[in-house]
Amino acid sequence: MDLRTAHRTAESLLADLPSRWAHSRRVLEQAQRLAPVLGADAEVLAVAAVLHDVGYASTAVDTGQHMIDGARHLSRLGVDPEVCSLVAFHSSSEWEAAELGLSAELAAFRRPSSELLDAITYCDLTSGPGGAAVDPVSRLDEVLQRYGPDHVVHRAVFAARPALLGMVERVEKRLTGCGQS
Numbered sequence: 001m002d003l004r005t006a007h008r009t010a011e012s013l014l015a016d017l018p019s020r021w022a023h024s025r026r027v028l029e030q031a032q033r034l035a036p037v038l039g040a041d042a043e044v045l046a047v048a049a050v051l052h053d054v055g056y057a058s059t060a061v062d063t064g065q066h067m068i069d070g071a072r073h074l075s076r077l078g079v080d081p082e083v084c085s086l087v088a089f090h091s092s093s094e095w096e097a098a099e100l101g102l103s104a105e106l107a108a109f110r111r112p113s114s115e116l117l118d119a120i121t122y123c124d125l126t127s128g129p130g131g132a133a134v135d136p137v138s139r140l141d142e143v144l145q146r147y148g149p150d151h152v153v154h155r156a157v158f159a160a161r162p163a164l165l166g167m168v169e170r171v172e173k174r175l176t177g178c179g180q181s
């Protein structure tokens, strides 16, 4: 799926979720900023970025773990397996899947390269829930507050936080190395 089609697909799936769509557009912008460090992988990251949260769309919801649901939905649409893998594994997905007993469902998708997984997670964590650019530490704090301590997302994000911030840091270093930050 090319970027134009991915953009249209995400816009239509998220039509009832305007904040998620605004957030997804910002994630795409962040992905496009990473193009100089990604080279040939820039297109796959951009496509995955704009599609990364389609698992919240009512037509995609199945397990309730939005990364897995989005990846499954895209897989049914015939989207490139590499894009589906990035959607499946983005951000705190592995921790959420473990909390929910869905690790086997996640393992149906191939784990992306750490370079691309770092990249999509960086884009997600630097994009606020309404589409503003945000600092990743505040973004994770906002997620922890939005979902109370008993919620699976809170537990997963709390456990994942050090690893997620490490991913952000690796991408920032690469951007600095490329003279892009």
Ligand SMILES: [Fe+2]
Residues within 6 Å of the ligand: 023, 027, 052, 053, 124
């Ligand atoms: Fe997101």
